[in-house]
Amino acid sequence: MTGLLDPHLRVPPVPVDTAEACPMHGSLPDTGRTVADDLDDVRRSAQQLLSGVDRQPSALRIRAGDVLVELEWGGEPAPAAEASQVTAAVQAVTVTAGAAAAVGHVPAPAAPTGDGFVDVCAGTVGTFYRAAEPGTAPFVTEGDQVRRGQQVAIIEVMKLMIPVEAERDGKIIAVHVADGTSVEYGDRLLTIAPATGH
Amino acid sequence: MFTTVLIANRGEIALRVARTCRELGLRVVAVYSTEDRDAAVVDLADEAVCIGPGPARSSYLNMAAILEAARRTGADAVHPGYGFLSEVPDFAEACEAYGITFVGPPAAVIERLGDKAAARATMAAANLPMLPGSDGPVQCPDLAVQVAAGIGYPVIVKAVAGGGGRGMQVVHEPGDLVRQFREVKSAAQSLFGDDRLYLERYLPTARHVEVQILCDQYGDGVYLGLRDCSAQRRRQKIIEETPAPGLPADLARQMGEAALRGALATGYVGAGTFEFLVDHDGGFHFMEVNCRIQVEHPVTELTHGVDLVREQLLIAAGERLTLRQDDLVPRGAAMECRINAEDPARDFVPAPGRLVELTLPGGPFVRVDTDAYQGGRVSPAYDPLLAKLVVWAPDRPQALLRMRRALGEFHAAGPGLATNRDFLLAVLDHPQFIEGTHDTSLVAGINPTGARGLTEEASIG
Numbered sequence: 001m002t003g004l005l006d007p008h009l010r011v012p013p014v015p016v017d018t019a020e021a022c023p024m025h026g027s028l029p030d031t032g033r034t035v036a037d038d039l040d041d042v043r044r045s046a047q048q049l050l051s052g053v054d055r056q057p058s059a060l061r062i063r064a065g066d067v068l069v070e071l072e073w074g075g076e077p078a079p080a081a082e083a084s085q086v087t088a089a090v091q092a093v094t095v096t097a098g099a100a101a102a103v104g105h106v107p108a109p110a111a112p113t114g115d116g117f118v119d120v121c122a123g124t125v126g127t128f129y130r131a132a133e134p135g136t137a138p139f140v141t142e143g144d145q146v147r148r149g150q151q152v153a154i155i156e157v158m159k160l161m162i163p164v165e166a167e168r169d170g171k172i173i174a175v176h177v178a179d180g181t182s183v184e185y186g187d188r189l190l191t192i193a194p195a196t197g198h
Numbered sequence: 199m200f201t202t203v204l205i206a207n208r209g210e211i212a213l214r215v216a217r218t219c220r221e222l223g224l225r226v227v228a229v230y231s232t233e234d235r236d237a238a239v240v241d242l243a244d245e246a247v248c249i250g251p252g253p254a255r256s257s258y259l260n261m262a263a264i265l266e267a268a269r270r271t272g273a274d275a276v277h278p279g280y281g282f283l284s285e286v287p288d289f290a291e292a293c294e295a296y297g298i299t300f301v302g303p304p305a306a307v308i309e310r311l312g313d314k315a316a317a318r319a320t321m322a323a324a325n326l327p328m329l330p331g332s333d334g335p336v337q338c339p340d341l342a343v344q345v346a347a348g349i350g351y352p353v354i355v356k357a358v359a360g361g362g363g364r365g366m367q368v369v370h371e372p373g374d375l376v377r378q379f380r381e382v383k384s385a386a387q388s389l390f391g392d393d394r395l396y397l398e399r400y401l402p403t404a405r406h407v408e409v410q411i412l413c414d415q416y417g418d419g420v421y422l423g424l425r426d427c428s429a430q431r432r433r434q435k436i437i438e439e440t441p442a443p444g445l446p447a448d449l450a451r452q453m454g455e456a457a458l459r460g461a462l463a464t465g466y467v468g469a470g471t472f473e474f475l476v477d478h479d480g481g482f483h484f485m486e487v488n489c490r491i492q493v494e495h496p497v498t499e500l501t502h503g504v505d506l507v508r509e510q511l512l513i514a515a516g517e518r519l520t521l522r523q524d525d526l527v528p529r530g531a532a533m534e535c536r537i538n539a540e541d542p543a544r545d546f547v548p549a550p551g552r553l554v555e556l557t558l559p560g561g562p563f564v565r566v567d568t569d570a571y572q573g574g575r576v577s578p579a580y581d582p583l584l585a586k587l588v589v590w591a592p593d594r595p596q597a598l599l600r601m602r603r604a605l606g607e608f609h610a611a612g613p614g615l616a617t618n619r620d621f622l623l624a625v626l627d628h629p630q631f632i633e634g635t636h637d638t639s640l641v642a643g644i645n646p647t648g649a650r651g652l653t654e655e656a657s658i659g
Contacts, residue, residue, distance in 0.1 A: 124249075125249050157262050157263060158269075184270075
């Protein structure tokens with residue numbers, strides 16, 4: 001399930017089609033998913049996202065392989081009143097639609113911070129760990145250079161160890177959460193200053 | 199008694215459960231997806247945990263995230279509401295394994311009753327009247343042809359794992375059976391991950407009547423009257439009422455007793471609903487059991503003066519039922535309309551959006567269960583239920599008048615938003631509905647654009 005779409009595919013925002021059937025209460029975790037199902041999820045998620053924000057984004061990026069959707073707001077910074085709304089929308093931007101109840105493969109959402117930095121956010125509720133095991137060196141510390149996809153932390157959810165990965169090449173400029181802290185979905189964990197020429 | 203209840207649900211039912219918890223002095227933990235950040239229950243709860251992104255699969259169906267949220271907040275009980283994980287045996291089992299009280303029947307009971315073929319067998323053994331049907335699942339189309347010939351047409355082919363109106367097909371002609379059997383089989387596999395099917399006689403014009411039951415952990419149980427849910431559109435209930443209009447008291451009592459007998463035979467614990475079909479000759483037939491609180495539970499609450507969620511919580515905490523069957527005498531009539539964000543003019547497609555304007559009905563004996571508020575929105579990610587409008591009156595004609603009046607007060611508007619309000623009014627105005635003589639074929643015959651008359655939509659979805 002990789003390489004369904006060009007990772008850097010940029011498409012203009014699509015109009016929201018409310019005719020799309022919505023998941024109903026009571027739908028059970030399904031099995032036997034196909035590529036078409038995943039694509040369908042991507043499209044539906046994108047439509048949901050676009051219907052949920054008041055300001056149309058400048059770009060929508062879709063990455064397949066555990067499926068990631070990103071919206072971006074370019075241009076001048078939003079006025080103060082709108083800023084928190086936009087931030088909230090950005091937090092909601094990364095949607096996972098991977099395998100059923102995809103706890104094992106939830107990509108950490110990345111959120112642009114407005115000053116060119118990128119936050120790595122918790123992809124699941126759980127306990128945040130900076131190191132693979134107690135007493136060992138942390139995966140990363142402030143100032144470290146990281147590559148996209150490099151593991152930077154762990155979140156433990158019900159004894160499952162879920163790696164947190166860097167979404168961009170760049171430098172770790174802040175770690176916001178102490179080792180062993182309970183986090184919820186979307187909590188800001190680390191901040192990366194992206195390498196230029198991404 | 200537990201002290202903190204995590205509500206593993208969203209929308210109006212999460213808010214409704216939270217309110218009763220509050221009245222019982224229980225701490226409330228809400229869980230929510232990023233789509234529901236602004237939900238009313240998130241504000242009301244003592245603590246709220248974001249468990250994932252919008253798609254239910256990654257949030258409200260994500261057992262690990264919900265259990266982690268319970269661990270994080272010290273919740274010692276989980277109320278699953280309806281839908282989502284409410285009837286998933288693995289979830290009930292996982293809660294118990296982590297020392298968390300699951301507010302619902304034991305996992306084994308959910309599992310047995312969730313398998314529709316097994317439920318049929320269990321209830322037949324408890325002497326509940328059954329429609330003619332297959333003994334257990336039917337594996338191959340050829341066998342289905344034989345079985346159907348024995349049952350008589352029309353037959354309905356149903357997924358063993360089905361429910362909520364999905365994974366079923368009515369077959370009118372023997373020549374269609376093999377093809378339709380295969381279609382349902384593949385649909386069942388993709389919907390439920392289980393392609394086992396069973397067959398039953400189909401009654402085209404029956405009434406859908408269900409019995410509310412409550413059972414404690416000590417083998418004691420009561421039934422709380424009947425709800426008529428015959429006003430359905432493509433097997434989705436839209437108007438429910440109690441008592442079932444025109445149903446003889448003796449038949450109602452027989453049905454209540456049969457449901458309770460079936461429940462006690464399976465070791466049922468908690469609130470549950472036994473669904474029956476009632477034919478025009480006054481015969482009733484077991485259909486299925488819902489192991490959860492129902493969407494339409496408020497009508498029973500209004501006529502019986504019982505908070506069913508409170509009873510669920512007390513039963514889960516190990517208390518004995520204090521309700522006695524002889525005391526449960528319903529008063530008056532109650533009716534519920536499900537106001538959905540959907541567009542009847544466009545074949546009822548979901549029409550969610552921001553609620554720029556929202557006026558909710560009020561006045562005497564009117565209850566509105568909703569978590570919608572002006573300025574909020576109906577999310578496109580979930581079920582389009584916007585509000586449940588429930589009224590009580592001393593009798594059915596007055597309840598009808600009150601429902602019309604209250605529905606008339608309801609107003610919602612916003613970009614892209616539509617509701618079925620006017621369609622509900624058209625159903626209320628239908629002569630058969632007014633008489634209370636309607637069956638499950640009524641709604642299909644009402645033109646969604648308002649003009650009365652038959653549409654091309656068949657009586658079955």
